[in-house]
Amino acid sequence: MPDLESLRLLVLVGELGSLGRAAGELGITQPAASKRLSALERQLRLVLVDRTRRGSRLTPAGHVVSDWARRVLDEVDGLLTGAAALRAHRDAELRVAASMTVAEHLAPGWIGELRRAEPALYVGLQVTNSTSVVELVRSGEVDMGFIESPSIPTDLAYRRVAVDRLAVVVAPTHPWTRRRRPVSPEELAATPLVVRESGSGTRETLERALAAARCGPAQPLLELGSTTAVRSAVIAGAGPAVLSVLAVATDLSEGRLVEVGVEGIDLRRALCAVWPSGRRLVGPAAALLAIAGRAGP
């Protein structure tokens, strides 16, 4: 398994065109960087860099690998921003609470963007379920919250910042991948599904949508405690599930999961920012709302 410093080094060499300057950027000496890069090339058994006597250029392979590496590093960046926000949630200048879906997939990006505009700003993030988020906003423990509709309380101001959608997904080997007709609400309600436990936001949205389509509740084939557990079960072939497209976007685009069309049922749900009504958001909170709002819809 490669290490992140080496990947960063590769990207920097590509950007700066010189091993020595890349080393400086990382705060190590040139020989150390030289060795690191050789080690990475040995590990991947690929020639990534074309070393000339005046500068280094990426080889075609190096170019591609460097791009893949950048994607890795972007995710790491999100993790670090998120972690910083999590640990700062007590004494931050801007305190935010978010439900799981938002926290997992969107919050690190938004916070990262906000901090790019104001590097000195400390943002605190607290992750709970939508109900607790509402409580935290009411009690003033946080400045603003992000939740999934339905069930936005009337005593809070809110604004829709994005629209999520639940998708029916199956493994590529599942018979549903070969069907031409979309799945009907009745069929969905009658099919045993891999689901989250009752009370989770995703499960609740599904049940409401089924009820709105005049169908009975979902038949649980397997009840699991986290979205990723459900995802793994579906990939392993356990059966169909209904999951947020935010959670399975890469699985879909890379073919690990396949979306099955549905009709006659509305599986969208709005993601909303909420804050104490009457008040107008100011300062960092307003900035965050603006960032969240323009990225989503």
Next chain:
Amino acid sequence: MPDLESLRLLVLVGELGSLGRAAGELGITQPAASKRLSALERQLRLVLVDRTRRGSRLTPAGHVVSDWARRVLDEVDGLLTGAAALRAHRDAELRVAASMTVAEHLAPGWIGELRRAEPALYVGLQVTNSTSVVELVRSGEVDMGFIESPSIPTDLAYRRVAVDRLAVVVAPTHPWTRRRRPVSPEELAATPLVVRESGSGTRETLERALAAARCGPAQPLLELGSTTAVRSAVIAGAGPAVLSVLAVATDLSEGRLVEVGVEGIDLRRALCAVWPSGRRLVGPAAALLAIAGRAGP
């Protein structure tokens, strides 16, 4: 910067519910895992795991971080699969050539998916421009290729596997983020843009689309040699650019870049699999085509 082994360990602890078993999975001893995890927690200054005397559970924070970590590891997985394919391209059982856009964003996922179905299969990947891909397919050096339309030669069989779209993107601070009306082709042609060099697929698609809308060629504000260089320049505020949505998907969803609407110009381009005509693809090549085909459209 955290290291990937530690992130993997965290994910495994969440899945297996026990530090010792997670250690076994990684091929290290339990004390080593214990130390690693403590180090990670110290580094992030977060309590990630709730250690009881019979098993370990993730804390709420641990849960979120573990999900972020999984995203990182997924990207690493893509990098490793891609690297394996790159180095195997000479003597692989299935040899594939792909243009940059496909190789960067889609190929690792497809190949990974294929290898999940047939773990013993060696897949070779070669990355060049669309013209070379066509040559490699013609000469039989590769079994199949992936290119961007336009310019699919008539002597090859092809199938559209996905549709890419170029988007006009600007930094969040750019005045275009506040405009209400979409950009017209004339306006786009008249505005200095950050672009790739002439001859690149992206540039070519843009020029063709402008020509189809009866406009002159794009005005280069800055010409750069790689998509990521263009992306960085735009984020830094250099000016608008026209980039593949595949390349900027995360930037858009996380608010680093903002898409500006356009009208009267068709910036879509099909991504196609190509192979020697007359022949029907069989075996692994057919499987790969199926995977690519179902993920895309």
Next chain:
DNA sequence: TCATGCTCATAACCTGGAGGAATGAGCACC
């Protein structure tokens, strides 16, 4: 009640590998 089995933490020790400093060597430009 006490042994057993599971969990995780701590301590002491070893070693491989990463980093630093110094040096050499190739190419370009003046």
Next chain:
DNA sequence: GGTGCTCATTCCTCCAGGTTATGAGCATGA
């Protein structure tokens, strides 16, 4: 041919991460 840039090699140091050995806390069952 000097000068300045590049990168590779060598040698040395040192610490991070591994292992083994051990202890402690909580359940379960005899």
